[in-house]
Amino acid sequence: MxxxxxxxxxxxxxxxxxxxxxxxxxxxxxxxxxxxxxxxxxxxxxxxxxxxxxxxxxxxxxxxxxxxxxxxxxxxxxxxxxxxxxxxxxxxxxxxxxxxxxxxxxIAGPHCYSFFSGNDVFKAKTDEDLLSFFLTDFLARQFDAFVIEPLGLDRYPQLKDIYFGNYRKLVYLSQEADESLQAKAKAAADYLGLEYEYRFTGYGDLTRSLRSL
Incomplete structure (x- = not known):
């Protein structure tokens, strides 16, 4: 039929x-x-x-x-x-x-840090970023709720060195050019005792993935 x-x-x-x-x-x-x-x-x-x-x-x-x-x-x-x-x-x-x-x-890629950066760009920086901890806009806004609290650092601050002792820098992958978020990301880097690096990515490969629909 x-x-x-x-x-x-x-x-x-x-x-x-x-x-x-x-x-x-x-x-x-x-x-x-x-x-x-x-x-x-x-x-x-x-x-x-x-x-x-x-x-x-x-x-x-x-x-x-x-x-x-x-x-x-x-x-x-x-x-x-x-x-x-x-x-x-x-x-x-x-x-x-x-x-x-x-x-x-x-969405293609291993994680949001990669597709926001652009998967090809992120892969090319693998060696440079080997000891980097990444934030996005979301994580800059929600650093306490999505990093500090899940890892128990609010209760056991001594764990900070165990979790982050092998990192060298915090890389903020920014989707929006927002100075208040940049300040939060810099404060997160200071809290973790890491060097701070800012990279504006925009929406990266996410835009292409959604437009393909």
Whole structure:
């Protein structure tokens, strides 16, 4: 039996039909602000954004199970075009295996530091950045909640040397040229006892990934 696709779509409930026409982007909450900014700048109004907890940045073992749940829910609501706004993000290849099983694309790269820099640029600086700790705009804003507290440094400050003793510099990869964020990033470097380096990246490869949708 041949099904007329347009007639089939018109038989869907109105919201489900609307979902059928959009791209559902399941994203790390740590890059939600950037995705919304890119969508506004480039008129990507077909993107339907769902964010998973940003704190999973510190607990990457939660990412793939969370994406599996979000994927099932999105498909149940009629979304057929789905994209994962995640890099590997510490999943050790588990995210790629999920993408292969389910036929889902993701942002290329090992983590957000890489795709914000531009994956090729980040790779070229591997040797130079070997002993670097990275911040993005999100982490500059949320340094206490996403670095100090998860590592227990607020309770056990003596752990700072154990965690960061082998680093030499803090590199702030900036998406927006914001002096207040630069001041926060510099304060984070001072707190950790690291040299400070500022690099403006903009949105890097994230823009290309979203525009390709």
């Amino acid at each position: 041949v099904v007329d696709q347009k007639k089939a779509e018109h038989r869907l409930p109105s919201q489900e039909r609307l979902n059928h026409e959009k791209v559902h982007v399941i994203a790390c909450g740590a890059i939600a602000r950037e995705i919304l900014a890119i969508s506004d700048q480039h008129g990507l109004h077909h993107i339907d954004l769902q964010c998973l907890p940003a704190i999973w940045h510190a607990y990457p073992q939660k990412i793939v199970p969370g994406l599996e749940d979000a994927l099932r829910s999105a498909r149940a609501r009629g979304f057929e075009r789905i994209f994962f706004a995640y890099a590997d993000c510490g999943t050790g290849g588990d995210l790629d295996r999920l993408c292969e099983r389910e036929g889902i694309a993701r």
